Amino acid sequence: xxxxxxxxxxxxxxxxxxxxxxxxxxxxxxLPTNWVIFGINVSPTKHVIFMIIAACLVxxxxxxxxxxxxxxxxxxxxxxxxxxxxxxxxxxxxxxxxIANIGHDGEKFAPYILxxxxxxxxxxxxxxxPWGATPTGNLAVTGALALTAFVTIEVSGFRAxxxxxYLKTIVFVPPGMKGVGAVAMAFIMxxxxxxxxxxxxxALTLRLFANMTAGHFVILALLGLIFIFxxxxxxxxxxxFVTFMMLLELLxxxxxxxxxxxxxxxxxxxxxxAH
Amino acid sequence: MPALLLLVQEGEFTPFSINTGLIFWTIVVFGxxxxxxxxxxxxxxxxxxxxxxxxxxxxxxEAERARAEAARLLEEHKRTIASAKAEAQEILARAKAVADKxxxxxxxxxxxxxxxxxxxxxxxxxxxxxxxxxxxRREAVDLSIAAASKLLEAxxxxxxxxxxxxxxxxxxxxxxxx
Numbered sequence: 001x002x003x004x005x006x007x008x009x010x011x012x013x014x015x016x017x018x019x020x021x022x023x024x025x026x027x028x029x030x031l032p033t034n035w036v037i038f039g040i041n042v043s044p045t046k047h048v049i050f051m052i053i054a055a056c057l058v059x060x061x062x063x064x065x066x067x068x069x070x071x072x073x074x075x076x077x078x079x080x081x082x083x084x085x086x087x088x089x090x091x092x093x094x095x096x097x098x099i100a101n102i103g104h105d106g107e108k109f110a111p112y113i114l115x116x117x118x119x120x121x122x123x124x125x126x127x128x129x130p131w132g133a134t135p136t137g138n139l140a141v142t143g144a145l146a147l148t149a150f151v152t153i154e155v156s157g158f159r160a161x162x163x164x165x166y167l168k169t170i171v172f173v174p175p176g177m178k179g180v181g182a183v184a185m186a187f188i189m190x191x192x193x194x195x196x197x198x199x200x201x202x203a204l205t206l207r208l209f210a211n212m213t214a215g216h217f218v219i220l221a222l223l224g225l226i227f228i229f230x231x232x233x234x235x236x237x238x239x240x241f242v243t244f245m246m247l248l249e250l251l252x253x254x255x256x257x258x259x260x261x262x263x264x265x266x267x268x269x270x271x272x273x274a275h
Numbered sequence: 276m277p278a279l280l281l282l283v284q285e286g287e288f289t290p291f292s293i294n295t296g297l298i299f300w301t302i303v304v305f306g307x308x309x310x311x312x313x314x315x316x317x318x319x320x321x322x323x324x325x326x327x328x329x330x331x332x333x334x335x336x337e338a339e340r341a342r343a344e345a346a347r348l349l350e351e352h353k354r355t356i357a358s359a360k361a362e363a364q365e366i367l368a369r370a371k372a373v374a375d376k377x378x379x380x381x382x383x384x385x386x387x388x389x390x391x392x393x394x395x396x397x398x399x400x401x402x403x404x405x406x407x408x409x410x411x412r413r414e415a416v417d418l419s420i421a422a423a424s425k426l427l428e429a430x431x432x433x434x435x436x437x438x439x440x441x442x443x444x445x446x447x448x449x450x451x452x453x
Contacts, residue, residue, distance in 0.1 A: 016288040017297065035296075042296040045288075051301065055308040062312055066319025073323045090320050111317045115309045135301075140294045144301035213290055 007224030015216045017138055018046045022131055047135040054122035054135065061086060062118065093117045093261060101265035102272060105160070109268055112152060116145065117261035124212060124253035128246065136256075137212035139205065146201035146208075149264040153200070157271030169271065170194060200267050204260060211256045215249045408451070415447060 021029040035043040068083030079087050098113040099106030120136055127134025135141045158166045172189040173182045222242050226235045288294070419440065426436055 012289055015290045016292070017294060018288055037299075040295050040299060042299050044300065045294065045297060047297060048300045048304070051304045055304050058308060059311055059316060062316035062320065066316055066323075069323050070319045073327060087320055087324065090317075091324060094321065110321065111313050112309065114317060115305070115312050119305060119308055137290070138294075138297060139291065140297035141301045143293065144298040145305065147298070148302065148305060 007221065007228065010224065011217055011220040014220055015134075015137055015213055017133075017140075019043065021046050021049060024131060046133045047138050047141060050126050050133045051123060051135040051141065054119060054126055058115075058118045058122050061122075062090075065090075090114060093258075097258070097262050098265050101262065102269040105272060106265070106269075109152070109156070109265070113261050113265055116149070116264060117257050120145065120208065120260050121253060121257035124257060125250075127212065127216065128249055128253065134212050134216065136208050137216060139209050142208040143201075143205045145260070146204040149204055149260075149267070150197075150201040152264070153267045153271050154197070156268055160272045170197075200263075204263060208256055208260055211252055215245065215252055219245050219249070412447070412451070419443065 019031045019033050021031065023029065031044050031046070031049070033041075033043045035041065065083045065086035068081070069079050069087050072079055072083060078084075093114050094106075094110045097117070098110040102109050123134065123136040123141070126132045127137060136145075157169060161169070170190060170193050171186050172193050173186050177185055219242050222238045222245065225238050423440055
């Protein structure tokens with residue numbers, strides 16, 4: 001596969017989406033390419049498949065942990081083992097991410113934030129497996145996730161503030177201003193407020209995508225050095241660096257899932273308490 | 276044909292391309308996951324945790340209540356013991372006072388009886404003495420009379436003798452009164 005020194009092309013091929021899923025021993029599965037709904041090509045791709053795998057794993061994890069925790073609770077025992085580990089993460093996200101940043105309404109949003117965190121985490125981690133792919137290293141995926149965050153932020157803001165209060169978050173007039181000044185300020189500030197609203201999901205999209213893709217680029221570039229130089233010495237150095245990068249990627253996988261969930265919570269909280 | 280498809284794909288996908296279909300899929304997959312977890316996943320963990328939090332809170336409150344109750348009981352017991360001690364002290368004091376009074380009266384009575392006994396003994400002695408003196412006097416008179424009769428037999432109508440007897444009698448009288 002990596003015969004030629006065209007490492008850039010290999011890196012792009014490896015990190016981009018594809019209609020082909022690669023398996024060990026050079027086996028491949030070709031996915032259908034002709035699914036169209038409302039004129040949009042919705043053929044499943046590699047990232048779709050890995051997203052579904054991630055979703056299934058998340059569901060199994062949470063469902064199994066929930067069952068275990070519930071059973072231990074019924075028996076009047078303290079949580080233990082796998083259930084306790086998942087519970088600790090769930091509680092951390094619920095208490096220190098959702099409730100801490102959204103406020104007293106945080107419990108309502110906790111399931112969404114938790115799902116976001118675990119789904120992104122599993123997508124990130126799947127990319128670290130051999131033959132795996134990182135759905136969160138795709139702008140469409142991170143964009144769609146940010147879109148759900150955007151909708152959640154705006155809808156929750158609308159419901160918390162009411163139509164008038166919500167309108168104030170778009171047409172901003174500094175308090176105490178009247179007459180022409182107020183109109184002028186509203187005229188100037190409204191585009192800024194709208195941009196402010198749109199920048200948040202855009203930042204979420206790019207941050208997750210860039211972090212996941214960049215890590216893979218670095219790893220692949222380091223591995224590419226081996227094929228460019230064709231030297232055992234370089235190979236040893238590259239492998240050492242790649243191992244280190246892999247550990248860093250493991251950290252980044254958790255960190256980015258945490259940051260996405262945290263920022264979404266912060267944005268929801270900001271809207272809830274906007275005056 | 277597969278080769279052609281691959282070519283198309285290579286043209287189609289780069290790390291920076293945005294595939295509308297993938298947005299659709301992401302929303303569907305995420306939405307389904309969210310719905311499933313909302314229904315079957317999170318409640319199990321979150322309800323359990325909340326339940327446990329409630330239970331622990333309850334146990335803490337119960338422990339606090341039990342502690343307060345124990346403290347209250349301890350206080351009550353202390354008070355009871357203190358009052359019992361005071362009562363015992365009081366009973367002891369009263370008993371001592373009663374015993375003192377009893378002893379006092381007993382002593383007084385004993386002294387009184389002793390005085391009475393002494394008095395009676397003295398009276399009896401006096402009476403006995405009186406009686407003895409009376410008896411002695413009668414004996415003396417009898418003796419005198421006997422002596423007189425002997426004298427009379429010897430020398431009747433002797434004026435001097437009569438005088439002598441009278442003097443003697445007067446002497447006796449004087450000795451008695453003295």
